[in-house]
Amino acid sequence: MTVFTRPKTKTPDIIKDASMSKQKEMMNRHYERLSDAPERGEKVAATFVPGNLNELLMCFDFANNLPEVNAIQSGLRKQSGGYVMEAEKSGHSEDVCTYVKSDIGMMAKGNIGPNGRKLPDPDVLLLSYTGCFTFMKWFELLRQQYKCETIMFHTPYMADGKMTKDMIQYMVKQLKQDVIPKLEKVSGVKFDIDRLREYMRKSAQAEDDLVWVLQSAKTKPSPIDAYFGGIYYIGPIFGAFRGTDDAIDYYRFLRQEVEERIAQGKGPVTPDGDMGKERYRLVVEGPPNYTHFRQFWKMFYDEGAVVVASSYTKVGGTYDFGFRHDPENPLESLAEYCLNVYTNRNLPMRVDMLENYMDEYQADGLLINSIKSCNSFSAGQLLIMREVEKRTGKPAAFIETDLVDPRYFSGANIKNRLESYFQMIEQKRAGVRSAA
Amino acid sequence: MRTFIGIDLGSTTTKAVLLDENQDVIGRGITNSRSNYGTAARVASEEARIDGRFTLFRRALSTGGADTERVQAFLGALERNFRLVQFLGQLDDLEETCLGQLQTERFAKVAGKMGEALNEVFKRLRAEAPALYAPGATRKSDFFRDIAGSRFHVHAEAVAGEANVSHEILLNAYDKSIIEVENRPPAGGMSEKFRRAMARVLEIDPHLIDGSNNVPGTIEAALDLELEETYLVGTGYGRVTLPFSKEHIRSEILCHGLGAHMMYPKTRTVLDIGGQDTKGIQIDPNGIVENFQMNDRCAAGCGRYLGYIADEMNMGLHELGPLAMKSNRPARINSTCTVFAGAELRDRLSLGEKREDILAGLHRAIILRAISIISRSGGVTDEFTFTGGVAKNEAAVRELRKLIVENYGNVTINIDPDSIYTGALGAAEFARRSVAS
Numbered sequence: 096m097t098v099f100t101r102p103k104t105k106t107p108d109i110i111k112d113a114s115m116s117k118q119k120e121m122m123n124r125h126y127e128r129l130s131d132a133p134e135r136g137e138k139v140a141a142t143f144v145p146g147n148l149n150e151l152l153m154c155f156d157f158a159n160n161l162p163e164v165n166a167i168q169s170g171l172r173k174q175s176g177g178y179v180m181e182a183e184k185s186g187h188s189e190d191v192c193t194y195v196k197s198d199i200g201m202m203a204k205g206n207i208g209p210n211g212r213k214l215p216d217p218d219v220l221l222l223s224y225t226g227c228f229t230f231m232k233w234f235e236l237l238r239q240q241y242k243c244e245t246i247m248f249h250t251p252y253m254a255d256g257k258m259t260k261d262m263i264q265y266m267v268k269q270l271k272q273d274v275i276p277k278l279e280k281v282s283g284v285k286f287d288i289d290r291l292r293e294y295m296r297k298s299a300q301a302e303d304d305l306v307w308v309l310q311s312a313k314t315k316p317s318p319i320d321a322y323f324g325g326i327y328y329i330g331p332i333f334g335a336f337r338g339t340d341d342a343i344d345y346y347r348f349l350r351q352e353v354e355e356r357i358a359q360g361k362g363p364v365t366p367d368g369d370m371g372k373e374r375y376r377l378v379v380e381g382p383p384n385y386t387h388f389r390q391f392w393k394m395f396y397d398e399g400a401v402v403v404a405s406s407y408t409k410v411g412g413t414y415d416f417g418f419r420h421d422p423e424n425p426l427e428s429l430a431e432y433c434l435n436v437y438t439n440r441n442l443p444m445r446v447d448m449l450e451n452y453m454d455e456y457q458a459d460g461l462l463i464n465s466i467k468s469c470n471s472f473s474a475g476q477l478l479i480m481r482e483v484e485k486r487t488g489k490p491a492a493f494i495e496t497d498l499v500d501p502r503y504f505s506g507a508n509i510k511n512r513l514e515s516y517f518q519m520i521e522q523k524r525a526g527v528r529s530a531a
Numbered sequence: 532m533r534t535f536i537g538i539d540l541g542s543t544t545t546k547a548v549l550l551d552e553n554q555d556v557i558g559r560g561i562t563n564s565r566s567n568y569g570t571a572a573r574v575a576s577e578e579a580r581i582d583g584r585f586t587l588f589r590r591a592l593s594t595g596g597a598d599t600e601r602v603q604a605f606l607g608a609l610e611r612n613f614r615l616v617q618f619l620g621q622l623d624d625l626e627e628t629c630l631g632q633l634q635t636e637r638f639a640k641v642a643g644k645m646g647e648a649l650n651e652v653f654k655r656l657r658a659e660a661p662a663l664y665a666p667g668a669t670r671k672s673d674f675f676r677d678i679a680g681s682r683f684h685v686h687a688e689a690v691a692g693e694a695n696v697s698h699e700i701l702l703n704a705y706d707k708s709i710i711e712v713e714n715r716p717p718a719g720g721m722s723e724k725f726r727r728a729m730a731r732v733l734e735i736d737p738h739l740i741d742g743s744n745n746v747p748g749t750i751e752a753a754l755d756l757e758l759e760e761t762y763l764v765g766t767g768y769g770r771v772t773l774p775f776s777k778e779h780i781r782s783e784i785l786c787h788g789l790g791a792h793m794m795y796p797k798t799r800t801v802l803d804i805g806g807q808d809t810k811g812i813q814i815d816p817n818g819i820v821e822n823f824q825m826n827d828r829c830a831a832g833c834g835r836y837l838g839y840i841a842d843e844m845n846m847g848l849h850e851l852g853p854l855a856m857k858s859n860r861p862a863r864i865n866s867t868c869t870v871f872a873g874a875e876l877r878d879r880l881s882l883g884e885k886r887e888d889i890l891a892g893l894h895r896a897i898i899l900r901a902i903s904i905i906s907r908s909g910g911v912t913d914e915f916t917f918t919g920g921v922a923k924n925e926a927a928v929r930e931l932r933k934l935i936v937e938n939y940g941n942v943t944i945n946i947d948p949d950s951i952y953t954g955a956l957g958a959a960e961f962a963r964r965s966v967a968s
Contacts, residue, residue: 477907493824515782519820522785526819
């Protein structure tokens, strides 16, 4: 008779690769700069990740504070739960985006950043991507709190599935007539287009290496995890580092690291060390969960599942179709960058993108992580799933978590669904094999 | 003979199915999951093997133009007596454990009186046991905990009065002991219990055994046949708490899909409503899962919801369906939140609404939620198979039929009386295939 026993397990230390440590050091410096800003007389801008205009802000010597990144940091550090509840106490509903609530709650509790020091009040709020209505409401709240200059840079939604010259001109006009003059006024620094060109040249250089790294997942086995690992990889480019030498160095370093992994035939680095045998290659649609990031990731790598492409790594901007920041046409290029944000693409464009990923990255299936409090991503996800499933004939699955609200992460349930999904892929493969 | 076992460790019950090499179900076993999946898995598979022995007896006795009715009557008597022998064995264990409690400090002062009282309670329990397993007798549950528990309460109350011992302290000894007893599988060999049951049948109902067919010899021969456990596959929520090694685990989605396919090969859509899960599963013509959806962070509208409602109404779980069936005007209840439903239930009762109407409304609310999960998984394709504990509830089935017709037209709806074993059946087939491939 079978003996039922519980296997013994031990939690090992978290393994990090050198690029992760390098990034950590960059982030620490970034937060120190923010905390020091008032003392050093530096002006601070707050802006969002999607379509952020870091190069432009740098032209005015702003230190760039990104509330979403702060919310992610709070999630990873297990502080967002308290912040979310703090925001609810002040009247924000349970359904509101939890990034917003984490940010609002953090401000209510003294606005202490991940470095343990107070984050500065912004001098300007720059809303450069309007595809998410929550962003507008969020900045309304911040404006009320800080009573500072607020700039809304309107990005037209690509409802017809294309980017037109009119759209770009409309955006360039806004930059010239509204955004740049206001930034000049707040910063007291005159706009210098050559300075912008120089930053954009640097951006493009780092972008080339990032794209190379993300596309390295086409290799079998994939040397990277393009979702869980990918979140680290996009950190500098979508944050306050794009256009800097730091970003160029980081991505060159990262690329070398990945090249080495490919040469050694290695899979991705996970918090438990090198991943074992690659058994499932997945495309993931939707943001991750940050409150149980490691536990969530473990559910994948324990089963040999690696994410080879993800839409979330395109949340700041999409480089897949060749876009790079262009120093020759700086303002037009900024406009294009904003238009290219993943969630600014209409549903058919997103479906096409995911279908291509399935094909180009030789994925076994599509997984959707639907975020309870994110309408930008969640709307239409079931439709996307069905369509990609139909076109590729590959199995898809749907799980639900949240960004930074720990109450919406039901571990056993998610694990159950993921395991079912992986076995479903296995079963389908066996079916195809036996049919052959 | 080689057998393959599938175990479905559900949140409420644990089910086991024993399959032979020809894909025939030999035995099924079920037990409450307790808080100990290890014991639940052992007990359920033991129960499946017991049931398997009956299949072997039936096969052995049914050869060569045997009188089927007579064989049925004999096997019925053998089973009742087997269950009685098993019950008495567990009762002995319970008594011994209760008496063992008296050594502890808590009971030291009253140990003498309590010992006598407990002896008396168990004497009465033993005396009435044969009636519990008499022909035609009905039991509210087949689980030892439920039967022993309810009868212990009755006798303890009477004995406490007579022996001048506090009723509570007797119950306390019981509560402390039943967990221990329940968490160890019944003592004694299975064959020995069958022999004792056989002896009882020979003594009480000798007419059931035709001497010329050598029934005792046939039974002995069937008992000697070894049921080799060739491969085991576990599924269900409990597999997380009780990890089998990886190759012995399959997801319950896959198991339910395959199990439903085995029961009804034309199945394309499966709905399973279990204790804490509602699953909508789409399968292909080979029983391979194509898509699925299940409830997310909240288990509103699952089987446990009905359990809670039954408690609120002070009724047995199995009485809910029949009462709801009496309703002609189901109340409109919107919430599948278990806690809100409880409040709504009390409100409506106080307003004078009929119990059956409220209950019918609650059943409809569950099914509405299930329909939403099915639609998200891809809708209903003919044929449709409904499984899980809730499939036994006729009121839930009535609402489901209505809503399926309204939303998807005339679709064949399959409900197997053994649908609670669907996941375990799929798991057993996975076990068989593991060896076959």
